[in-house]
Amino acid sequence: MIAISNALRYCSIFLAYIGALALFLMMGLTAVDVVGRYIFSAPITGTFELTEFLVLILIFSFIGYTQSQKSHVSVDLLVMNFPGKIRLVIDVFNHVICLILMALITWRGAVKALEMMEVGEASPNLQIPDYPFVFFLVVGCGVMCIEYIRDLLGFFNHSKESDKI
Amino acid sequence: MNPEIIGALGILIMFVLLAMKMYIGIAMALVGFLGLCVIVGVDAGVNILGITPLAEGSSYTLSVIPLFVLMGQFAFISGISTDIYKSVYAWMGHFRGGLAMATVLACAGFAAICGSSLATGATMGMVAIPEMKKYNYDPRLSLGCVAAGGTLGILIPPSIGFVIYGILTEQSIGKLFMAGFLPGILLAGMFIAAVFIQCRLNPEMGPCGASTTWKEKITSLKGTWGMLLLFTIVMGGIYFGIFTPTEAAGVGALGAFLFALFKKKLNKESFIQCLMDTGRTTALIFLIIIGANIFSTFLGLAELPMGLADFISGLALPRILILAGIVLVYIALGCVMDCYAIMILTVPIIFPVIEALQFDPIWFGVLMVIVLEVGLITPPVGLNVFVLKAAAPDVPLTTVFRGIWPFLVAALLAIVIITIFPEIALLIPSMM
Numbered sequence: 001m002i003a004i005s006n007a008l009r010y011c012s013i014f015l016a017y018i019g020a021l022a023l024f025l026m027m028g029l030t031a032v033d034v035v036g037r038y039i040f041s042a043p044i045t046g047t048f049e050l051t052e053f054l055v056l057i058l059i060f061s062f063i064g065y066t067q068s069q070k071s072h073v074s075v076d077l078l079v080m081n082f083p084g085k086i087r088l089v090i091d092v093f094n095h096v097i098c099l100i101l102m103a104l105i106t107w108r109g110a111v112k113a114l115e116m117m118e119v120g121e122a123s124p125n126l127q128i129p130d131y132p133f134v135f136f137l138v139v140g141c142g143v144m145c146i147e148y149i150r151d152l153l154g155f156f157n158h159s160k161e162s163d164k165i
Numbered sequence: 166m167n168p169e170i171i172g173a174l175g176i177l178i179m180f181v182l183l184a185m186k187m188y189i190g191i192a193m194a195l196v197g198f199l200g201l202c203v204i205v206g207v208d209a210g211v212n213i214l215g216i217t218p219l220a221e222g223s224s225y226t227l228s229v230i231p232l233f234v235l236m237g238q239f240a241f242i243s244g245i246s247t248d249i250y251k252s253v254y255a256w257m258g259h260f261r262g263g264l265a266m267a268t269v270l271a272c273a274g275f276a277a278i279c280g281s282s283l284a285t286g287a288t289m290g291m292v293a294i295p296e297m298k299k300y301n302y303d304p305r306l307s308l309g310c311v312a313a314g315g316t317l318g319i320l321i322p323p324s325i326g327f328v329i330y331g332i333l334t335e336q337s338i339g340k341l342f343m344a345g346f347l348p349g350i351l352l353a354g355m356f357i358a359a360v361f362i363q364c365r366l367n368p369e370m371g372p373c374g375a376s377t378t379w380k381e382k383i384t385s386l387k388g389t390w391g392m393l394l395l396f397t398i399v400m401g402g403i404y405f406g407i408f409t410p411t412e413a414a415g416v417g418a419l420g421a422f423l424f425a426l427f428k429k430k431l432n433k434e435s436f437i438q439c440l441m442d443t444g445r446t447t448a449l450i451f452l453i454i455i456g457a458n459i460f461s462t463f464l465g466l467a468e469l470p471m472g473l474a475d476f477i478s479g480l481a482l483p484r485i486l487i488l489a490g491i492v493l494v495y496i497a498l499g500c501v502m503d504c505y506a507i508m509i510l511t512v513p514i515i516f517p518v519i520e521a522l523q524f525d526p527i528w529f530g531v532l533m534v535i536v537l538e539v540g541l542i543t544p545p546v547g548l549n550v551f552v553l554k555a556a557a558p559d560v561p562l563t564t565v566f567r568g569i570w571p572f573l574v575a576a577l578l579a580i581v582i583i584t585i586f587p588e589i590a591l592l593i594p595s596m597m
Contacts, residue, residue, distance in 0.1 A: 020440035023231055023447075030232065030415025034408060048225055053410070056223040058231060062448035071445050072452055072501045079186040090185050101198070108215030119518045125349045148419060153258070 002157055005150045010145050012064035019061030026054040057135050058142025067147040092155055098116040099148040106141040113138055166413050168204055172467025175200040179460070190449075193456035197324035200463035213459055226332055226412065231447040232414030238439040242397070243430050246288040249274040251478060254296070255377045255385035262364030262371030264300060265310040265390055267356045268293040272314030273353040274389065276321035277396040278421065280328070281446075282504075282541055286315020286549040290556035293463065303370040306363060309568030311556075311578070312549045315355050316538035318346040319504070321349035322400055323417065326537065329450070330530045333512040336496060337527075339403040340594040346400075347589050348535065351582065357574040386473045389413030391424045404597060405448045431490035433472050442458050461513035474517035484522045485584075491515060492536055492580065499540015531590040539576050542569050559597060568570045 029050060037043040044050075066106035067073055079090055121130045173439035179256045182192040196213075202210035223225065253267040254272070260266065272289050279285050291313045297307035331338035352570035364371040377385075377433075399417040402408040408416065425431045464470055477487060499505045512533075519529050541549045544566045553565060583589050 015379075016441060016444060020437065023235065023440050023444055027232060027235060027415055027418045028226065030412055031419035034412045034416055035258075038407070041455045052223045052225050052230050055225070055231070056219075056445060059222045059448055059451045062444040063452055066445045066448040066452075069445060072190065072449050074186045075502055075560060076186050078184045078449065083323075087375050094504040095177045095187060097195065098188060101195050104198075104211070105214045105218055108211060112215040112219060126393045134219060135225070137222060141218070158376050 001153060005153050005157075008146050008150060009068055011146055012068045015061040015143055017063035019058045019065075022054045022057040022061065026058065026112075029054070044128040046128075047125065049125060049128070053123075053128070053133050057136055060137045062138055063090060064143035064147045067142065068150070069145055088155060095148050095152050099145055099152070100160065102141055102145050103147060106138055106145060109134060109138040109141055166203075168284070169468040169469060171200060172464055172469035173298050175220075175460075175463060175467070176469075178308055181343050185464045188452070189503075189510070190452035190454075190456035193453070193460035194269075197456070197459035197461070199215050200467065201251075201459075203494060204463070204466050206347040207358065208550075213462060216464070218455050218550055221458050222451065227451070227454070229296055229338065229411040230325060230415045230450060232418050232442055233280045233325055233328060235439065235443040236323070236399075236414060236418040236421045236448050237281050237318075238443050239395050239418060239431075240278045241284050241288050241411065242439055243391070243421065243425035243428050245278070245391050245424065245428075246271065246275050247292050248290070249392055250292045250296075252385040252388045254374070255382045256401055259281050259376035261368060261373050262306070262360045263377050264293070264297045264302060264374050265306050265364075266356045266370050267311050268297070268307075269314040269317075269353055269356045270456055272311070273317050273321055273349065274392055276317040276319075276349065278392055278399070278417070279318055279332045280323040280325040282316050282318035282538065282549055285318030286311060286553060287556070289314060291552045294553075294557050297371075298557075299435040300372055302372070303568075304557065304564055305568030306360065306370045307568075308550075308553055308557060308565045309361055309572055310570065311567065312569055313351075313572030315487050315549045315553075316541050317349055319358075320345050320352060320534050320538060321529075322346060324534065325450075325503065326508065326534045327530060329454075330509055330533065331410075332511065333509065334526055334530070336530060337540075337594075340597060341530050342403060342409055343593040343597060344401065344409070344531050345534065346423050346593055348531050348579070348583055351589060352535065352538075352576065352579045355579050356572055359575040360463070360572045368567065389456065391428075395424065406597075419491035440463045446594065450505055450509075454508050457509040457513065460510075470514050470517045473514065474521040475571075478521035484524070486517075487522060488524065488584070491518070492532070494534065495536045496543070500543045502540075504537040504540055507540070508533070525587060525591060527588045527594055528583075528587045532580065535576060535580055535583070539573060539580075 029044065029047060033047040071145045079087055113131050116134055117131040122128060123130065175230035179196040183189060188563055198210050198214060201213055250267065250271040253270045254264065257263040257267040270291060275288060276285050292313055294307055324345055325341065326337055327345060328377055331341050356370050360371065395417060398420060399413045402413050402416065403410060480487065495507065519526065550562065551566050
């Protein structure tokens with residue numbers, strides 16, 4: 001179980017690298033577009049929609065990784081004073097709820113993606129089909145689910161390997 | 166049950182979840198989703214879960230957030246903070262408390278190319294704290310001034326705080342940036358005054374640093390060209406309408422990247438670290454934004470914000486009292502919550518009230534950012550203070566918090582001044 005859990009963390013790390021690449025491309029694209037527009041009066045066609053795709057990739061490739069780094073924001077004011085047992089119960093409850101909600105979002109995302117594939121929606125200028133990016137959202141949310149499951153396993157196994165890379 | 170009661174119940178449940186340490190974004194999404202299921206039916210509720218994450222996650226406007234965060238990260242890595250500090254130091258270091266004043270000014274300078282308070286505080290902490298230690302500064306003063314100076318990061322443009330406020334309230338991000346400029350200078354001035362008064366009362370706190378010759382003063386200015394150039398391009402571009410804020414952020418990030426390359430501070434590890442840290446910050450902000458959007462769809466259908474606005478503006482109270490009440494609530498929230506989370510959570514509820522009371526939305530944005538800054542340095546969840554703790558591990562947290570109160574007073578005074586003279590915030594945007 002622990003071995004599987006530790007192996008699964010590479011999902012979020014791998015996705016995060018894709019996101020890092022998207023971020024760098026987004027910076028380059030925006031800057032080159034501006035320079036092209038003002039200096040060579042030749043803007044890049046479709047910067048707007050490409051940026052939208054890149055933001056989508058960036059965010060959904062990082063939400064799982066962010067969870068694995070415990071960087072998502074919560075308010076720790078009350079619970080930190082509770083005894084360990086109660087804290088554990090609350091933590092487990094929280095993560096089960098998170099998992100259910102994220103699983104719902106993943107499922108709805110998949111429905112949406114299939115719908116868009118059916119209709120064949122595409123971006124206005126470059127005619128890039130939208131649905132593969134929506135599937136990317138599904139993958140990202142799926143990895144987030146995996147991270148919640150790993151956290152839940154971690155509550156019962158203190159030997160979970162540290163997530164620092 | 167009427168929708169308003171469902172809305173109020175929803176808010177209540179959300180606060181219970183938050184107190185239980187549920188992730189803020191998830192708590193909001195969950196309550197919003199359940200509330201929608203109750204008010205308009207399960208189908209609509211389930212549908213929103215498919216629509217909102219996609220819509221918010223692929224928004225061109227929101228892409229400005231990661232780009233400005235990235236610009237700050239590259240600036241952070243480039244070591245530009247050391248240059249800025251050295252130059253201000255050469256001019257002010259020999260005064261009593263001069264190193265602390267120099268720290269505040271250098272924070273203001275770094276804030277001009279970085280939109281995040283944490284990055285500003287962290288980078289200045291690493292540079293300035295060892296220096297002040299060398300000259301036997303009281304740790305209360307040295308840590309207090311870095312923590313306070315760091316908060317200038319979200320007031321002096323570019324600022325992630327203004328970006329989020331602008332998106333939430335559909336105000337011009339460019340105007341908000343310009344509006345933050347003079348109040349940022351005012352606040353920096355107030356912090357410097359706070360240092361000055363403390364050192365007057367107790368000269369032991371901040372002894373004089375080494376004096377420098379005029380030649381050294383002039384040559385030290387060389388170190389600031391990178392900062393000045395980046396700031397001019399980004400802010401000038403927005404002011405004259407050459408770039409949209411997203412484009413300015415992209416150009417700024419590229420500029421900071423090239424600058425870090427030029428300074429030979431960028432290697433494979435630090436480059437990847439910049440991208441990964443930016444991605445992480447972006448993801449955590451977006452999870453909250455997505456949650457907040459589902460939540461405010463629910464609140465909107467429950468007609469709660471409008472109801473609240475009608476109720477409050479119908480009160481027979483002077484509007485300035487209501488404003489004071491709102492500010493106090495924000496300071497209280499700031500003590501326990503992350504500043505972006507507070508903003509995303511509360512603006513959809515509070516903004517209609519502000520509009521109903523006919524306060525200027527741009528001015529309120531400035532006020533709100535300053536109030537949230539106060540939250541960044543108040544116990545028990547003063548994030549800036551925890552970041553500094555890493556730069557000076559031997560100083561107990563209580564000492565840091567004790568060092569901060571003079572700066573808190575200064576910030577509160579600044580809030581009062583900007584309320585009395587809204588022109589301080591509105592002058593530059595009115596000229597755009």
